[in-house]
Amino acid sequence: MIKVLVAEDMHIVRGALVALLRLEPDIEVVAEVASGPEILPAARSTAADVAIIDIDLPGKDGLTVAGEMHDQLPGCRTLILTSLGRPGTLRRALEAKVSGFLLKDAPPDNLANAVRGVVAGRRMVDGDLALAAWDTVDCPLTARELDVLRMTSEGYGTVEVAARLYLSAGTVRNYLTTVVAKLGARNRVDAIRVARESGWL
Secondary structure, three states: OEEEEEEOOOHHHHHHHHHHHHOOOOEEEEEEEOOHHHHHHHHHHHOOOEEEEEOOOOOOOHHHHHHHHHHHOOOOEEEEEEOOOOHHHHHHHHHOOOOEEEEOOOOHHHHHHHHHHHHOOOOEEOHHHHHHHHOOOOOOOOHHHHHHHHHHHOOOOHHHHHHHHOOOHHHHHHHHHHHHHHOOOOOHHHHHHHHHHOOOO
8 A cells, every 4th residue: 555645735636636546446645734844744654655745835845845855754755746837847846856746737547657656666757848848948046046036036025035044135135136137037026937937936
């Protein structure tokens, strides 16, 4: 029996995923969580074989958690579930060492097959998306620039970003100016749009 944890913050979607998986004779849902910080403790306490993780979770995003699980709980495979079918997002997922990457609009059978595949040690990724990822441009932003842009996109002001990242407000402004220039954006809002559409945020 394959023990599965489902991490999805939308209750109806989570309920549908759980109901779908419970139809499979070889899969048991052992935990359901609604936020990023809950995943690792739940996976550890239930000895889950696979964690199906939505990419956008409150508290901590799915890719960050997947990276942590790869380091701290390597026996539990991670299967990212997302509506963001962008090559840049897939590249970020692969860098986080996820076991699989599945789009939410994939046929229902794909979910159980992906679970079985990652348990068998295979990397389960949508074929068309994988091919597209080869053709994408690497993110031109540094990790720190991404941190600053991500926090700005979440509504934090310059002073708040500076305090949280232990930087001066002037340094944060310089980072944002550099980001806008690197992305060829008109302003910060446009830079956030470009980064999101490219799957870098």
